[in-house]
Amino acid sequence: MSIMQDSREATMFGRRSDGTPIRRPLSPHLQVYDMMQLTSALSISGRITGVIWSVGLLVLVWWLVATASGPGAYATVTWFLTSWLGVLGLFGLTAAAWFHTLNGLRHLAWDAGYGYDIPTTYKSGRAVLIGTAAMTVLTWLIAIIAWAR
Amino acid sequence: MAKDSAADATMRSPLGRVRGFGSAKGGTHHWLMQRLTSVALLPLVLWFALSAASLAGAPYEVTRDWIAHPFNAVLLLAAIALAFHHTAAGMQVIMEDYANQEWAKVAGIYGVRAICWLLAIAAALAVLRIAV
Numbered sequence: 001m002s003i004m005q006d007s008r009e010a011t012m013f014g015r016r017s018d019g020t021p022i023r024r025p026l027s028p029h030l031q032v033y034d035m036m037q038l039t040s041a042l043s044i045s046g047r048i049t050g051v052i053w054s055v056g057l058l059v060l061v062w063w064l065v066a067t068a069s070g071p072g073a074y075a076t077v078t079w080f081l082t083s084w085l086g087v088l089g090l091f092g093l094t095a096a097a098w099f100h101t102l103n104g105l106r107h108l109a110w111d112a113g114y115g116y117d118i119p120t121t122y123k124s125g126r127a128v129l130i131g132t133a134a135m136t137v138l139t140w141l142i143a144i145i146a147w148a149r
Numbered sequence: 150m151a152k153d154s155a156a157d158a159t160m161r162s163p164l165g166r167v168r169g170f171g172s173a174k175g176g177t178h179h180w181l182m183q184r185l186t187s188v189a190l191l192p193l194v195l196w197f198a199l200s201a202a203s204l205a206g207a208p209y210e211v212t213r214d215w216i217a218h219p220f221n222a223v224l225l226l227a228a229i230a231l232a233f234h235h236t237a238a239g240m241q242v243i244m245e246d247y248a249n250q251e252w253a254k255v256a257g258i259y260g261v262r263a264i265c266w267l268l269a270i271a272a273a274l275a276v277l278r279i280a281v
């Protein structure tokens with residue numbers, strides 16, 4: 001291939017189903033975006049928090065399987081989740097989970113055809129951030145009250 | 150379908166004939182399932198996150214009894230199935246977008262799906278062992 005004049009060319013490399021290369025628009029890659037913009041930052045955060053959720057599911061499976069196994073295994077998982085590393089991980093997981101959930105709500109609205117204009121996109125983006133903070137604090141307030149009991 | 154005339158006879162396979170002719174018109178299923186599972190997961194996540202928070206530091210018997218309660222067990226099983234379906238679908242989209250090599254993409258998609266199946270079964274079995 002010739003030398004690239006524009007970084008966006010990197011996104012134009014695709015293949016036909018028979019394997020031959022073709023110049024066509026591909027799903028955008030990260031380097032073409034200004035990640036300091038709220039819109040693109042929240043967009044990629046939706047994906048990243050989705051991946052974090054996947055890791056969080058591993059914790060859920062561990063917690064369920066340990067509880068099914070007996071008091072010994074449950075004590076191990078509780079020991080880890082109440083350690084500073086476990087609490088830190090769970091806190092990040094809670095924030096990621098609420099962000100992904102609320103941002104998903106925004107995506108569902110987009111899928112239904114609402115909120116596409118730029119001012120609304122920024123407004124809903126800020127709402128997602130505020131909502132994430134509020135729900136994370138609420139979740140941990142409940143957790144701390146339960147823990148202290 | 151049953152009567153094959155000589156004019157229709159060809160040495161080309163059906164796959165060979167359709168290659169390069171566009172979509173199979175079945176591409177909306179994954180998209181729709183991702184949206185449906187996300188809508189179903191909204192109330193389940195709200196319920197689970199707040200319930201799990203209220204179980205923080207709970208002794209073994211309390212957690213076990215909570216999972217064993219039929220209401221919680223049913224919702225947990227639903228959440229497990231939907232969450233792993235949603236995760237596998239989401240990871241598939243990420244790999245379709247970013248994987249450069251076809252073999253890596255295919256291996257990644259089906260590898261993640263296999264892991265999701267096994268973990269979902271393990272989680273469901275754990276809930277059933279406690280609840281039944």
